[in-house]
Amino acid sequence: MGCSSSSTKTRKSETSLKAALIIQNWYRGYKARLKARQHYALTIFQSIEYADEQGQMQLSTFFSFMFENYAHVHKEELELRNQSLESEQDLRDRHDYVDLIDVPDSYNGPRLQFPLTCTDIDLLLEAFKEQQILHAHYVLEVLFETKKVLKQMPNFTHVQTSPSKELTICGDLHGKLDDLFMIFYKNGLPSESNPYVFNGDFVDRGKNSIEILIILCVSFLVYPNDLHLNRGNHEDFMMNLRYGFTKEILHKYKLHGKRILQILEELYAWLPIGTIVDNEILVIHGGISETTDLNLLHRVERNKMKSVLIPPTETNRDNDTDSKHNKVGVTFNAHGRIKTNGSPSEHLPKHEWEQIIDILWSDPRGKNGCFPNTGRGGGCYFGPDVTSKILNKYQLKMLIRSHECKPEGYEICHDGKVVTIFSASNYYEEGSNRGAYIKLCSGTAPRFFQYQVTKATCFQPLRQRVYTMESSAIKILKERVISRKSDLTRAFQLQDHRKSGDRKDTICGILKIFLSYFFFRAAGPGRINYEGEQLAQCCPGSPKEAHSTLVETLYRYRSDLEIIFNAIDTDHSGLISIEEFRAMWKLFSAHYHVLIDDSQVNKLANIMDLNKDGSIDFNEFLKAFYVVHRYEDLMKPGVTNLG
Structure with missing residues (x-):
C-alpha cells in the first residue's frame, strides 16, 4: 500500500511539473509576443518621428532660397532694415532687455x-514643482548671464573624473520636467562633487522645456566647472518652430x-558641441561620419552655426574670391525678421557646417560604412568600422551619444565602443520606454x-500598456496613411498585375495585409480591397465633405505649412498682418518673376481674410489652399462647374 501511495504521489508530482512547464512556456511566449508588439509600436513612433525631421530638413531648401534671394528685393528696404537692426543690436544688453522689465509686487x-547660488536652484525646483x-x-x-559665460568656453569641454568625483551623463530630456526631477532625486543635485553633462535636446516636444532650460542654465551659472551643456539638434530656433x-x-x-x-x-549658437572625458571618451549629441575631423571641430566658430535649416549660402560656399565676399548674407532670426549681414564671414563655410551637422544628427548602425541618414534627412549612418577608425585616429576609447529613444533608456553597440543614452522616459507614450543616465569614473x-x-x-x-502604445501608434500611422493614400494605391496597383486586388507574393502584398488589419474592410477570403474611400475615413475627425485628395494633401503638408505660416508671422502673434503678407509676397514674386503691385497683394490678403478682421490666422491660411485646390480641380478637362 505504501508503494502504491508513493507511486501516485510521484505521478501527481510529474503532472504538476508538466503543467507548470506548460504554463511557464505559455507565459514566456505570451510575454515575448507582447514585447514584440511593444517593439513594433516603438518602431512606428520612431519612423514617424524621423520622417518629421526629414521633412524639416527638406525645408532648408525653401529657407535657403529665401535667404539667397531676399537681397534682390528692394535694396533700399534692405539698407533701411540693416540700419534699424544695427541699432537694435546696440540695445541688446542687460539694461535694455532686463532692467526695463519690472517685476510687480503682485508676482x-x-x-x-x-x-x-545653490539656494536659487532649490528655489526654482520647488517653484516648478508647484x-x-x-x-x-x-x-x-x-539667459544673458548664461550666454556671457558660454562665450568664454571652447567648442569641446574637457572633464576629468576620479573615484571621489564621478561624472553623470544625461541624454535627451525634451521638456519632460518630471524626468529631470527624478534624476536629481536619485542621483543628487549638481555640485562641485557631483558633476553632470547634459547632452543636448533639452527642449521641444514636452510641455516644460523652458523650466528645464532655466534649471540647467542656473545650475551652470552656479557650477560653471561642474555642469556642462552640449548642443543637440533641437537647440535650434527653426526646429523649435515645428x-x-x-x-x-x-x-x-x-x-x-x-x-x-x-x-x-x-x-544656442554658443553652446559647446561636445565634451571629452578623461581624454578617452567623446560625448556628442548625434554621432560621427568617416570625415569627422575633431581638430577642425575644435577650431570652428560655432556661434556662426545658427540653424541646420540655414545652410551656407552660395555667397560663401566656395570661400575663395573677394568678389563673392562683397555680397550680402541673409539670415532669419528667432522672431522671424530677416536680418542682413554685410559680410559672409557671419556664416560657416560649407565643409565646417557639414561637420557640425554630422555630430548633431548622425546615428550608428550595425552595417559597416558611412551612408546618408535617409531616415532623418541629415547627418549619416555610421558603422562599426567608422567608429573604430575615428576613435583610433584621436586615441579615444568610447563614443557616448544620445539622439535616439531606446526602450531601456540606453543601448550599447559597435563592440561596446558606442553608447546611446536617452533620459526622457515615456517619450512616445506612457510606458513606452525607460529613461537612463550614465555614471563615469576613470578606470x-x-x-x-x-x-x-x-x-x-x-x-x-504590460498587456494594457502595450495596447495603449499600439493604439496611439496606429492613430498616428492612420494619419500618415491618409497623407500617402495616392502613393500607396499606385504602388499596390503596379504590383497587382492581374488587377485582382490581391497580391500575396510581393512585399506590397504583405504591406497591404498589415494595413488591412487596421484600416481596410476584407473583400473576401485572402483579398484586400484598396478601392473606395476607406482610407479617407480611417482617421476620426476627417472632414467628410472634403475631397479625399485634399484631406491627403493637408495631412501631408500641414506641418510644413505651419512652419511657413510661422515664418511669415514675423511677430509671432499667431496672425499674419497685411504688412507681413506683403513682405513675404515680394520675396515670392521676385523668385517667380511675377509683377504684382501692392493693391493686388492687399486684395489677395483681403480674400484670404475670411472673417475680415484685418489679419490671416492659420485656419484661413489652410483654407486658401483648399480654395486653390478646388479651382485646379474645376479647371481639369471633363469637370463641369456646377457652382
Whole structure:
C-alpha cells in the first residue's frame, strides 16, 4: 500500500511539473509576443518621428532660397532694415532687455538673486514643482548671464573624473520636467562633487522645456566647472518652430516672448558641441561620419552655426574670391525678421557646417560604412568600422551619444565602443520606454541607472500598456496613411498585375495585409480591397465633405505649412498682418518673376481674410489652399462647374 501511495504521489508530482512547464512556456511566449508588439509600436513612433525631421530638413531648401534671394528685393528696404537692426543690436544688453522689465509686487513666483547660488536652484525646483512660472525679467537675466559665460568656453569641454568625483551623463530630456526631477532625486543635485553633462535636446516636444532650460542654465551659472551643456539638434530656433518650444514660450510669456526667443537663438549658437572625458571618451549629441575631423571641430566658430535649416549660402560656399565676399548674407532670426549681414564671414563655410551637422544628427548602425541618414534627412549612418577608425585616429576609447529613444533608456553597440543614452522616459507614450543616465569614473566601466516616471498607466499590466502604445501608434500611422493614400494605391496597383486586388507574393502584398488589419474592410477570403474611400475615413475627425485628395494633401503638408505660416508671422502673434503678407509676397514674386503691385497683394490678403478682421490666422491660411485646390480641380478637362 505504501508503494502504491508513493507511486501516485510521484505521478501527481510529474503532472504538476508538466503543467507548470506548460504554463511557464505559455507565459514566456505570451510575454515575448507582447514585447514584440511593444517593439513594433516603438518602431512606428520612431519612423514617424524621423520622417518629421526629414521633412524639416527638406525645408532648408525653401529657407535657403529665401535667404539667397531676399537681397534682390528692394535694396533700399534692405539698407533701411540693416540700419534699424544695427541699432537694435546696440540695445541688446542687460539694461535694455532686463532692467526695463519690472517685476510687480503682485508676482508670487521665485525671485532670483544675482550672483546666483545653490539656494536659487532649490528655489526654482520647488517653484516648478508647484507649476509656477518664472517672471520674464529673471528668464532674460539668466539667459544673458548664461550666454556671457558660454562665450568664454571652447567648442569641446574637457572633464576629468576620479573615484571621489564621478561624472553623470544625461541624454535627451525634451521638456519632460518630471524626468529631470527624478534624476536629481536619485542621483543628487549638481555640485562641485557631483558633476553632470547634459547632452543636448533639452527642449521641444514636452510641455516644460523652458523650466528645464532655466534649471540647467542656473545650475551652470552656479557650477560653471561642474555642469556642462552640449548642443543637440533641437537647440535650434527653426526646429523649435515645428516641435513646440516656440509655441510654449509665446504662450507662457505673451508680452516678452519675442525677446526671450531672440536671446535663445544666440545662446544656442554658443553652446559647446561636445565634451571629452578623461581624454578617452567623446560625448556628442548625434554621432560621427568617416570625415569627422575633431581638430577642425575644435577650431570652428560655432556661434556662426545658427540653424541646420540655414545652410551656407552660395555667397560663401566656395570661400575663395573677394568678389563673392562683397555680397550680402541673409539670415532669419528667432522672431522671424530677416536680418542682413554685410559680410559672409557671419556664416560657416560649407565643409565646417557639414561637420557640425554630422555630430548633431548622425546615428550608428550595425552595417559597416558611412551612408546618408535617409531616415532623418541629415547627418549619416555610421558603422562599426567608422567608429573604430575615428576613435583610433584621436586615441579615444568610447563614443557616448544620445539622439535616439531606446526602450531601456540606453543601448550599447559597435563592440561596446558606442553608447546611446536617452533620459526622457515615456517619450512616445506612457510606458513606452525607460529613461537612463550614465555614471563615469576613470578606470572603471560605465554604470547605467534606469528609471521610469510613474504615472497611472505605469501601474497597469504590460498587456494594457502595450495596447495603449499600439493604439496611439496606429492613430498616428492612420494619419500618415491618409497623407500617402495616392502613393500607396499606385504602388499596390503596379504590383497587382492581374488587377485582382490581391497580391500575396510581393512585399506590397504583405504591406497591404498589415494595413488591412487596421484600416481596410476584407473583400473576401485572402483579398484586400484598396478601392473606395476607406482610407479617407480611417482617421476620426476627417472632414467628410472634403475631397479625399485634399484631406491627403493637408495631412501631408500641414506641418510644413505651419512652419511657413510661422515664418511669415514675423511677430509671432499667431496672425499674419497685411504688412507681413506683403513682405513675404515680394520675396515670392521676385523668385517667380511675377509683377504684382501692392493693391493686388492687399486684395489677395483681403480674400484670404475670411472673417475680415484685418489679419490671416492659420485656419484661413489652410483654407486658401483648399480654395486653390478646388479651382485646379474645376479647371481639369471633363469637370463641369456646377457652382
